[in-house]
Amino acid sequence: xxxxxxxxxxxxxxxxxxxxxxxxxxxxxxxxxxxxxxxxxxxxxxxxxxxxxxxxxxxxxxxxxxxxxxxxxxxxxxxxxxxxxxxxxxxxxxxxxxxxxxxxxxxxxxxxxxxxxxxxxxxxxxxxxxxxxxxxxxxxxxxxxxxxxxxxxxxxxxxxxxxxxxxxxxxxxxxxxxxxxxxxxxxxxxxxxxxxxxxxxxxxxxxxxxxxxxxxxxxxxxxxxx
Amino acid sequence: xxxxxxxxxxxxxxxxxxxxxxxxxxxxxxxxxxxxxxxxxxxxxxxxxxxxxxxxxxxxxxxxxxxxxxxxxxxxxxxxxxxxxxxxxxxxxxxxxxxxxxxxxxxxxxxxxxxxxxxxxxxxxxxxxxxxxxxxxxxxxxxxxxxxxxxxxxxxxxxxxxxxxxxxxxxxxxxxxxxxxxxxxxxxxxxxxxxxxxxxxxxxxxxxxxxxxxxxxxxxxxxxxx
DNA sequence: ATATTGGTGTGATATTTATCACATTTTTTT
DNA sequence: AAAAAAATGTGATAAATATCACACCAATAT
Numbered sequence: 001x002x003x004x005x006x007x008x009x010x011x012x013x014x015x016x017x018x019x020x021x022x023x024x025x026x027x028x029x030x031x032x033x034x035x036x037x038x039x040x041x042x043x044x045x046x047x048x049x050x051x052x053x054x055x056x057x058x059x060x061x062x063x064x065x066x067x068x069x070x071x072x073x074x075x076x077x078x079x080x081x082x083x084x085x086x087x088x089x090x091x092x093x094x095x096x097x098x099x100x101x102x103x104x105x106x107x108x109x110x111x112x113x114x115x116x117x118x119x120x121x122x123x124x125x126x127x128x129x130x131x132x133x134x135x136x137x138x139x140x141x142x143x144x145x146x147x148x149x150x151x152x153x154x155x156x157x158x159x160x161x162x163x164x165x166x167x168x169x170x171x172x173x174x175x176x177x178x179x180x181x182x183x184x185x186x187x188x189x190x191x192x193x194x195x196x197x198x199x200x201x202x203x204x205x206x207x208x209x210x211x212x213x214x215x216x217x218x219x220x221x222x223x224x225x226x
Numbered sequence: 227x228x229x230x231x232x233x234x235x236x237x238x239x240x241x242x243x244x245x246x247x248x249x250x251x252x253x254x255x256x257x258x259x260x261x262x263x264x265x266x267x268x269x270x271x272x273x274x275x276x277x278x279x280x281x282x283x284x285x286x287x288x289x290x291x292x293x294x295x296x297x298x299x300x301x302x303x304x305x306x307x308x309x310x311x312x313x314x315x316x317x318x319x320x321x322x323x324x325x326x327x328x329x330x331x332x333x334x335x336x337x338x339x340x341x342x343x344x345x346x347x348x349x350x351x352x353x354x355x356x357x358x359x360x361x362x363x364x365x366x367x368x369x370x371x372x373x374x375x376x377x378x379x380x381x382x383x384x385x386x387x388x389x390x391x392x393x394x395x396x397x398x399x400x401x402x403x404x405x406x407x408x409x410x411x412x413x414x415x416x417x418x419x420x421x422x423x424x425x426x427x428x429x430x431x432x433x434x435x436x437x438x439x440x441x442x443x444x445x446x447x448x449x450x451x452x
Numbered sequence: 453a454t455a456t457t458g459g460t461g462t463g464a465t466a467t468t469t470a471t472c473a474c475a476t477t478t479t480t481t482t
Numbered sequence: 483a484a485a486a487a488a489a490t491g492t493g494a495t496a497a498a499t500a501t502c503a504c505a506c507c508a509a510t511a512t
Contacts, residue, residue: 064369071373073365085358094362117351121344128343131357132311136320138361139299142368143290146411147297185372187470192491413500418461
């Protein structure tokens with residue numbers, strides 16, 4: 001049996017569960033499935049945004065560059081759409097997306113997807129809910145990045161990986177120190193130094209990219225900032 | 227003639243122009259129109275988000291507080307919806323909104339509004355476009371706030387007021403220095419100092435809250451950051 | 453009109469963070 | 483396995499920004 005059919009997909013997003021079997025078959029015939037390895041580019045900034053990009057499994061970072069500096073806007077965990085705002089506004093990708101782990105992606109035809117919004121109110125409503133949730137998450141990122149000191153931001157990031165991504169107090173960082181800094185809005189050196197500090201204070205254990213959170217309470221405290 | 231009818235409204239948003247006369251009449255009967263003076267609170271953080279809030283004219287700031295610090299997330303200029311993401315996700319206002327200038331607001335019943343999404347694909351599509359555009363704008367704010375130094379952020383803000391809000395190289399700041407700092411993610415003192423510096427370098431002229439941009443090119447340059 | 457309050461500008465200083473430099477470790481290539 | 487390249491940790495220093503302090507001005511209340 002070919003499990004590569006949209007209506008049999010076990011990674012359907014909330015919106016897709018609102019589609020009829022016929023609609024899912026239409027979606028299916030416009031769907032290209034691609035797997036990416038860590039480091040591979042899924043979406044390229046400034047390219048035309050002609051496909052809806054949906055990650056079924058895996059983890060990616062969304063990032064922008066202005067030519068010199070590289071800023072990681074956010075980490076996106078599957079299942080999730082990657083570029084809906086670009087799809088529906090200026091049709092140009094505002095960010096690049098790079099896989100941090102083995103990631104499986106579906107590319108859908110934008111026209112097919114767009115028609116569902118017109119013809120299936122349930123689907124449209126769910127997309128609106130998704131966009132809304134995503135925008136609020138972004139706001140928290142903004143708040144996190146502008147109101148906290150560097151250690152608070154790194155702490156928040158470690159907790160995010162531990163709780164949201166890996167659901168484990170032990171995990172392997174999917175990024176190197178340089179990128180950790182870019183995500184937290186600081187430098188490689190500062191990121192490294194702060195990990196050391198957290199280690200010295202016995203809040204985390206470090207072995208290369210492997211992190212063990214020893215004192216969750218305290219890390220939460222630091223994350224909320226001081 | 228009663229011009230206080232939605233279908234006669236001259237400040238209709240893009241989405242509302244997709245509604246039929248009948249739908250606009252439904253909207254109208256669920257609409258409460260309120261005017262706010264500068265400093266008055268339009269929407270309160272943590273209150274239930276049971277209304278769609280649409281600003282027809284005026285200017286507001288969206289802000290959050292964690293109990294101690296006050297962070298201005300963004301300035302929103304009419305015409306615009308204020309809280310769609312809160313309306314459609316957790317139904318609790320994630321931000322407060324405070325009028326910066328005389329602002330006229332329509333409060334719509336969320337249920338009526340939500341029904342239009344199910345029944346009018348054109349309307350739904352436009353809301354999705356609006357949310358998308360708004361999310362991308364937020365991303366730029368994030369980028370602006372995390373990648374630029376303080377002077378760059380203040381310069382960006384002055385250019386925003388000049389170009390986006392007042393369409394004039396001379397304008398009256400709708401906020402005091404304290405708030406200018408909060409928007410730019412810095413302190414009152416730093417904001418004040420940077421205005422002085424820009425003045426000393428003959429890039430702007432200052433008379434209290436009145437600002438004249440003298441060297442637009444250079445201010446753009448600073449905004450892009452150095 | 454005077455007193456009180458809130459807003460502002462600016463110096464002095466402390467704190468935070470970035471930058472530079474380089475030794476060390478880890479990973480990749482040949 | 484050896485060599486080369488990339489990533490990391492950490493000290494020393496510089497730069498940016500916040501904090502504290504206080505004088506001054508403007509608006510508002512008494």
